[in-house]
Amino acid sequence: MPCRTTDELNELVQEAKKYTDGGKVADYIPALAKANPEELSVAIFHDDGTCVSAGDIHQKLTLQSVSKVLTLALALIDYGEEAVFDKVGYEPTGDPFNSIVKLEFSPSKPLNPMINAGALAVTHMIKGKDADERFERILSFIQELAGNSSIGYSDEVAVSEYETSDLNRALCYFLKQHGVIDEDVEELLEVYTKQCAIEMDCLDLARIGCVFAMDGLEPVTNRRLIPAHVARLCKTFMVTCGMYNASGEFAVRVGIPAKSGVSGGIMGSVPNRFGIGILGPALDEKGNSIGGIKLLESMSAKYKMSMF
Ligand SMILES: NC(=O)CC[C@H](N)C(=O)O
Structure with a gap:
C-alpha cells in the first residue's frame, strides 16, 4: 500500500x-x-x-546500531533470557556506544546489549554453522519483521567498516580474553559488520x-x-x-x-x-x-x- x-x-x-x-x-x-x-x-x-x-x-x-535490538530479539528467541543475560548486563553506561572504559570494571559482562561490546557478545550468540549461515539467519529474521524479502545488505558499507574496525576488534579481543566470547574474532566481525550494513x-x-x-x-x-x-x-x-x-x-x-x-x-x-x-x-x-x-x-x- x-x-x-x-x-x-x-x-x-x-x-x-x-x-x-x-x-x-x-x-x-x-x-x-x-x-x-x-x-x-x-x-x-x-x-x-x-x-x-x-x-x-x-x-x-x-x-x-539499530540492528542491535533486532539481534537481541533473535538471541533471546534462540537461547532465552537466562543464557543471554549471563553474557550481557541490563544497565545503561552513560558512556559513548563504542567506549571500552566500563569493560575494565565488569570484564566478564558488557553492561548492556546496546553498546558495541554488548552487541558483539549478542552477535556471538547467533546460531549457525559458519559466518554465512549466522548472517543469513539475521537477515531472514529482519526480512520477516519488515515483511520484505527484498531487504539485503550493502557490501560496500560492510567492507568499509570491517577494514576500519580496530576499536571493535579491540573490544572483541578484550571479551575473548575474559571468556565472554570464544570464537574467531574475524568471523564475529564479519557477521557483525554485515548485520550493521543491512539496508x-x-x-x-x-x-x-x-x-x-x-x-x-x-x-x-x-x-x-x-x-x-x-x-x-x-x-x-x-x-x-x-x-x-x-x-x-x-x-x-x-x-x-x-x-x-x-x-x-x-x-x-x-x-x-x-x-x-x-x-x-x-x-x-x-x-x-x-x-x-x-x-x-x-x-x-x-x-x-x-x-x-
Ligand atoms: N552507533 C552505531 O550505529 C555503531 C554501529 C557501527 N557499526 C559500529 O560498530 O561502530
Whole structure:
C-alpha cells in the first residue's frame, strides 16, 4: 500500500531540517561519509497497514546500531533470557556506544546489549554453522519483521567498516580474553559488520518499529513474529539505552522506545499505536540524527506520543 503524506508531517520535517546543518555525517566508517547531511525523511506505520510519510522515504539506510535490538530479539528467541543475560548486563553506561572504559570494571559482562561490546557478545550468540549461515539467519529474521524479502545488505558499507574496525576488534579481543566470547574474532566481525550494513528504507524501519509497538505481532495479520516478553524486553532497552548516552534526555523530551544508528537511522515504537522510521544522516555529538531527534520531539508533542 503506498504511503500518503500530510501537510502537517511535511511541515514538521521542514522545521526539523533546519537543524541538520548543526550536525555531521559519520565518517569513521568511510562509506557512510557519502551520505547527504541535508536529508531528512520519516515514515509512520500503523498496525492496520496504513502509513504516513514525509520526505524521500525510498532513500536507503544501513541499520548500524539499530540492528542491535533486532539481534537481541533473535538471541533471546534462540537461547532465552537466562543464557543471554549471563553474557550481557541490563544497565545503561552513560558512556559513548563504542567506549571500552566500563569493560575494565565488569570484564566478564558488557553492561548492556546496546553498546558495541554488548552487541558483539549478542552477535556471538547467533546460531549457525559458519559466518554465512549466522548472517543469513539475521537477515531472514529482519526480512520477516519488515515483511520484505527484498531487504539485503550493502557490501560496500560492510567492507568499509570491517577494514576500519580496530576499536571493535579491540573490544572483541578484550571479551575473548575474559571468556565472554570464544570464537574467531574475524568471523564475529564479519557477521557483525554485515548485520550493521543491512539496508532498507524508512518505511521498512517503521514497519519493524510497529511490530515492537504491537508487542511482537505482525501488522495487519496479527501473526506472532516475536514472543511478547521478548518484544517487551527489547523496548525496555530501547528506552534505557537506545539513544546511547543521550537516552535520559530523549526519554524526557520524546518518551518512546527508540533505537538509533550512526547512519542517521532511528526506529521508534509508540506502544500499541505505531512504528516510526527516520533517516537523517547528520548526527549530533553523541551520534544520534540531529534532525531526527528534533523531528521526534515535535511529533511527540503534536501526537501525544510520550508514554510517561
Ligand atoms: N552507533 C552505531 O550505529 C555503531 C554501529 C557501527 N557499526 C559500529 O560498530 O561502530
